[in-house]
Amino acid sequence: MSVDGEAVRLRGEADEPGWEVDPDDEWGVAVIATVGRQLKLRREAAGMRAAEFGVAVGYGEDLVYKVEGGKRIPRQEYLDKADEVLGAGGLIAATWEDVKKVRYPKRLRELAKLEAQAVEMGVYESHSLNGLLQTPEHARALFTARQPPYTPEEVERLVVARVARQSIFDRSPAPALSFVQEEAALRRPIGGTMVWRQQLERLLDVGRLHNVTIQVMPLHCEAHPGLDGRIEVLKFVDGMAVGRSDGAFNGRPTSDPKDLRILELRYSTIRAQALSPRDSLVFIEQLLGET
Template sequence: MSVDGEAVEPGWEVDPDDEWGVAVIATVGRQLKLRREAVGMRAADFGDAVGYGEDLVYKIEGGKRIPRQEYLDKADEVLEAGGLIAATWEDVKKVRYPKKVRELGKLEAKAVEIGLYECNIIAGLLQTPEHARAVISAAQPPCSPDDVERMVTARLARQSVFERDPAPSIHFVLEEAPLRRQVGGTMMWRQQLERLLEVGRLHNVTLQVMPTNTDAHPGLDGRIELLKFPDGTAVGRSDGAFNGRPTTDPKQLRVIELQYGTIRAQALPPRESQAFIEQLLGET
C-alpha cells in the first residue's frame, strides 16, 4: 500500500452500525452494478479495466466496501457514464469516515470555542499523518492496513478546523510525557514537535504543556473536551466525570469547565510551553 493509502485498495470497509452510511454505499453499489450489466461487461473484465480485482468489484457493488473517488472516476470512464457515476462521490464522501468521527467533526466544525486536554497522547487535531498512522497501527488487536488508512484519513480531515473562517478559538493542554515519547523514531518525533510549534503560532490557537513535575490536577483521570457553539450552547466530556459521557447539562458543564480551567491555570503559559517544546527539539 502507498503511504497515503490511495494507490492499492479501492475503498474502505463499511461500518454495519452506520445506517446512513450503509444505505448510501448500497445505493451507489447498485448503480455501479446496473450500469456494468447494462453495457454487458462481466465483473472480472470490469475489474481488469479499472485496475482492481473481481472480488473487490463485487464487494463495492454489494455495498460492503466504500469506493474511493479514484475508483468512481475510473468506473465512469470505463462504463461511459457521462459523469453520472463520478458524481456519486458527492454522496460517498459524506459517509467515507467512521460514524463517530463524522459526528465529532460536525461538532468541531460548528464550535466557536474548542478546549481539549489530553493526558496520554498528542491530540488528534495536532497529529502529523505519520504520527497518526503509527499510533493507530499500534492498536491491539491490530487493525487491517485498510482500516488504519481510513482512520488516519478521517483524523486528518478533522484538522480542516484550523482553516475555518471565521476561525474558532482553540485551546490545547498536553501532558509532557507524550511529547517525549519518540513515536516512529527520532525524525518522525521531531516532525511532530515542529507541527506543534507551527499550530501553536496560529493566531486563534493556544497551546500549553502540563509538566510532569507538577502537583495533582483534575485531568489525571483522563481526557477532557469542551466545545461551545454560536447559540450559547455547549457540549463537554470528561473521562473522570459523569461516566465519561458527553453532556449538555448546564450543571455538569460547569463542573467540566471548572476542571478544564484548573488544568489551564496549572499548565505552563503558552510562551513557556513553546519554549519547552523548542527545548525538547534541541535535545536531539
Template sequence: MSVSDEAVRVGTETDQTDEPGWEVDPDDDWALAVVATVGRQLRLRREAAGMQVNDFAAAAGYGADLVYKIETGKRIPRPEYLDTADEVLNAGGLIAAMHEDVKKVRYPKKVRDLAQLEARAVEMGVYECSSIAGLLQTPAYARALFEVRQPPYPAEEVDRLVAARMARLSVFDRSPAPSLSFVLEEAILSRRVGGTMVRKQQFERLLEVGQLNNVSLQVMPMSSVAHPGMSGRIELLKFEDGTAVGRSDGAFNGRPTSDPRQLRILELRYGTIRAQALPPGETLALIEKLLGET
C-alpha cells in the same frame, strides 16, 4: 437484478481487491443510504449500457462478486473503482463525481459526528494525558498510534482512520477562526511514538500550530502537583447559539453531556488545569528544546 446477474454472483469467488475496511457499518444509517444510492446508480448505468455483471467485471478488471456487492450497497467502492466505472460506462464524469460522498462514508460515524461538532464550535478546549490531541497530530504520528493497537487493525483500516483524523484538521482553515485551547501532559512529548523523523515532524507541527493567534497551546509539566485532569481526557466545545457539549474520561461515565450543571463542572476542571500548566510562551520554548534534542 436479472437472473443471469444472480447466477454470476453465486458462481464467482470473491475478488482479490475485496479487502477488509471497505464494509459498510450496519449501524450507520446515513452511510448505508449513501452506499446504496451509489450502488444503485452504478447498476442502472451498467444496465443502460447493455452490460451484464460479467461483461462489466471483465472490462473493468474486477471480480463479478465485488461488482455485485458494490451495486447492492454491501461494499464501499474505492475511488479508482468509480474512475474505472466512469470510463467503462462512458459516464462523462458523473460517476467519478461521487468521490466526495464515498470519501465521507469511509470515515467512522463517531468521527463524522465529532467533525460536525468541531465545524460548528466557536470555542474548543482539550486536555490530553495519553497522546497528543488528534487535531494537533501529523499523519505519521496518527499512523504510529493506530498501528500499535491490539488486536491490530488491517492496513486498510489504518489508512481509513488516518484519513478521517486528518480530515478534521479543516477546523484550522475556518473563517472566522474558532478559539482553540490545548493542554498536553509533558510525558506525552517524551514518549517515543514513531521514529526520530516522526517525532521531529510532530514537534514542528506543534510549534506551527502553537503560534497561530487563535490557538493557546500549553504543557502540564512533570513537576506539577496533582490536578483535576489526572482522571482522564477532557474536551469542551461551545457553539455560537450559546449551547455547549463536553466530555471527560473521568466524569459522567465518559459520555458527552450538554447538561449545564455538568458542563460547569468540566469548565471548572479545565480552567484549573490551564491555570496550573505552563504559559504558551514557556510551552513553545520547551517544545523547541525537545525538537533540538530529538
C-alpha cells in the same frame, strides 16, 4: 475473585447510569433492539428462562429483560458471556462492534461535525496527543500499534479521517482553540526520531496560530483535576455547549449546564497549573533541540 463476587460486580456495573438507550438516536435504538431480539430468540431456542440465563451470565433477571427489550445497552462482557452460554460461536460477541458505537450518543459519533461547528474548543489530553494536533505519520504509527491490529487499508482510512478533522484550523472565521498536553506525551517518540521531530515542529506551527493556544502540563505538577483523563468542552455560536471527560459522567457527552460548569472549572484549573502558552512553546523548542 469468587464466582459470586464476579456476579455481584457485573450486576453492580449494569445498574450504573450511562448505559440507557438514547430514545432520540434512531439508529442506536434500532441496533440495540435488533441485538436484544437476537439474544431473546437464542435464549428461548436454548430452552432457558430469563432468570436461569441471568444466573449463567452473572446478571440479574431484570437486566436480562431490559437488554432483550432494547432498553439497555449490554456491556461487552455481557455479550461475550451470552455467546459462550448460548453456544453462538462468536456471532453474539461480534455484535459488540455495532453496540460499542451506540455506547455513546449520536453527538459523539458526529464529533467531527461538532468540531467543525464549534466557535470555541478546550481540550486537555493526558496520555497522547490530541488528534487535531497529530501529523499523518504520528497518527499512522499509533493506529499501526493498536491490538488487535488494523489492516493496512483500515489504518489508512483512519489516518485520512483524522487528518480531515484538522480542517478546523483553516476555518473562517477562526474558532478559538485551546489545548493542554501532558509533558509525558510530548516526550514519547512515537514513530521514531524523525516522526517525533516532525510532530514537535507541527506543534510549534499550530501553537503560533493567532487563534490557538497550546500549553504543556509539566511533570513536576504533582496533582491536578485532569488526572482521571481527557476533558473536552465545545461551544457553539448559538450559545449551546457540549463537554465530556473520561473521569466524569461515565465518559458520556453532556449538555447539562451543571455538568458543563464542573468540566469548565476543571479545565480552567488545569490551564492555570500548566505552563503559559509562551513558555510552552519554548519548552517544545527545547525538546526539539534535544532530539
